[in-house]
Amino acid sequence: MNKGLALINAKIYTLNEKEEVKTALIIREGRIEFVGSTDEVLRRLRDDEVIDLNGRTVLPGFVDSHCHLQLYGTNLIRSVDLSRAKSLSEAIEMMKERSLKIPKDRWVIGFRWDESRWPEGRYPNRRDLDSAGIDNPVLMVRVDGHIGVVNSRAIELIKPPSHVKGLELDSRGRPTGILREYALRYFVDRIKPSLSERMEGILEGIKRAHELGITSIHEIGDCDTFLAYKRLKDQGKLTIRVYFLVEHGELEKLREMGFDVGWGDEWLRIGGVKLFMDGSFGAKTAALTDDYEDEPGNRGTIMYTVDTLTRIISELDEEGVQVAIHAIGDRGINSALKAFKTALKGSKGDNRHRIEHFELPHVEHLSLMAELGLIASMQPNFIGEWGLPGGMYESRLGRRFRRTNPLRRIVDSGIKVAFGSDCMPLSPLYGIHWAVNAPFKDQRISVKEAIKCYTLGGAYASFGEEMKGSIEIGKLADLVVLSEDPFEKPNEIKEIRVLMTIVGGRVVYSHAMGEHYSSYWGN
The missing domain is CATH 3.20.20.140 (Metal-dependent hydrolases)
Structure with missing residues (x-):
């Protein structure tokens, strides 16, 4: 049997029907076994690990209800993060730098660009990318994933039919490089990750x-x-x-x-x-x-x-x-x-x-x-x-x-x-x-x-309210520990740090909490 985990001296917002706030809990076999006061938890300890949170705030683990985590993580690994680009020209220069580090037959993919933050205030196009002299095929996807831009080399490789919906054409019927919705998907589907x-x-x-x-x-x-x-x-x-x-x-x-x-x-x-x-x-x-x-x-x-x-x-x-x-x-x-x-x-x-x-x-x-x-x-x-x-x-x-x-x-x-x-x-x-x-x-x-x-x-x-979403006996032990109490600092919530994340009773992330963190084995 795995050791249990107890959190003590915390401010635990249970989000149960009574909206109770407790100070301690015990986790065993991946689920919450008890929620109460620190004294009550200490009396119930067996061979459990104990973490003293010194007044830190505990909430149920966050549920992201609309996510593309695979795409997000894969882009972080294989693509250029253009959210840091302060202008269109800087974004293209970042793509150029990546192209110099990889073989010329490899795609240079950029993501998370946002023209609304650039002084140019417009989408990139094929001419912008071609002028950078990048020999590789290039694809840049906007932050929302609904529009992208490719260079001439990419168009030559993929050869999209002119009737593909969302493929923007100039007055002479040539692709401008801008791809909306279906046209963007047409390209993405042909360069999928393994x-x-x-x-x-x-x-x-x-x-x-x-x-x-x-x-x-x-x-x-x-x-x-x-x-x-x-x-x-x-x-x-x-x-x-x-x-x-x-x-x-x-x-x-x-x-x-x-x-x-x-x-x-x-x-x-x-x-x-x-x-x-x-x-x-x-x-x-x-x-x-x-x-x-x-x-x-x-x-x-x-x-x-x-x-x-x-x-x-x-x-x-x-x-x-x-x-x-x-x-x-x-x-x-x-x-x-x-x-x-x-x-x-x-x-x-x-x-x-x-x-x-x-x-x-x-x-x-x-x-x-x-x-x-x-x-x-x-x-x-x-x-x-x-x-x-x-x-x-x-x-x-x-x-x-x-x-x-x-x-x-x-x-x-x-x-x-x-x-x-x-x-x-x-x-x-x-x-x-x-x-x-x-x-x-x-x-x-x-x-x-x-x-x-x-x-x-x-x-x-996700039909999971009986298993998670609040801190109650019998529910999955999915929790987050915060550096500050968002109820006490409502105007500074985005500055609050996550100190610890627990999934199924296992600590999957722990920030260096310094003197505010202590862990010991107790009975």
Whole structure:
């Protein structure tokens, strides 16, 4: 039998129904065995390890409810992180530097560029990349993953048909290098990482996630990504809990491989299916009712007709499959809700369907979301990244940007909310900070509400509220220890550090806590 673990002299926010705050707990066999006072825990000790937290704050482990951790980690390993580039020219110079270090037949891949932070204020194009004199094929993917750019060498290698949707052409019918949505996917699908590269990327992503207090994720990906997670689980290397949402186009392939929705256990489970209704604000492909402020005539892209989406939802709902639909713009949200409303008439299942992002809803959308019992899977970190006055959302939407991410109205409407990052950036504390400190009243929620969205909300959205999301006897021992109490420093939450992350009773990350940390074996 493994030794147990006790945490004492802590401030433990249990998030149970009584919202109790305790000072100590005992973990045995990967689950919470007792929660109470330090004196009560000390009297119950056996041959347990004891960690004295000296008043530090303990929360349930964070659940990232919308994540691409494999992609995030793989990019960190094999790609150039362009988030550090202060201009378009600097981003291209970074790509040039990478090309000089690798063989000329290897792709130079960059990710996380964001033109809204550059003085040029525009997307790169083929001419920009060609002028750098890079002999390698080049692909640069924007931070949102909905738009990219390639050089002439990449176009020569892939030879995309001119009819590929989203392939931008100039007045002479030649590719400009800018790829939106389907066109970007066309290129990405032809330079996919190997299984071993995906596994390496996942391990890197898990390391980063644990450093930020994340103990569970809702991972979105294809069959190859799922197989990489399964291989790591089989090897005993999976130290984060994964609720996998497979891309809709990959569902039949997954089934042909012998897997289906519902397969798995507390470490890796296939949870549902993900579809796209529209794109993103950054790529100007999120579907809007009115034109983009900075591109008159453009109202974004709708991926499915309402009738087609209705049929897909209806079929999946009858099979008991959770459906998660990406919908960002108000027109995209409206279409997704129309499809859900029709498809779910007479439905007897509790499949906890979701809308991912749900960034620009109208008031009437909120009441329909609540009526249908849909979950809003949202990313409050986007507020801090692009939703502040003068930011990218304002340039794209004009005055409409004040209506993005209306968390206060959503919570008050009784809609279940689950927070995630989309890995932009990954930190839950950053997301919680902006949910609490958003610029507009309709966006701001309380510290307690925000933390619950990043814990219990994610647990509920993955049918796991009986196992995790709060600190209660019998639940999985997934915990995070913080340097400060977010309830006491609501305006400084993004500055709080994660000191320790525990998954299944095992310490998977520990920051050097110096004099504030002590560990000893006790009876």
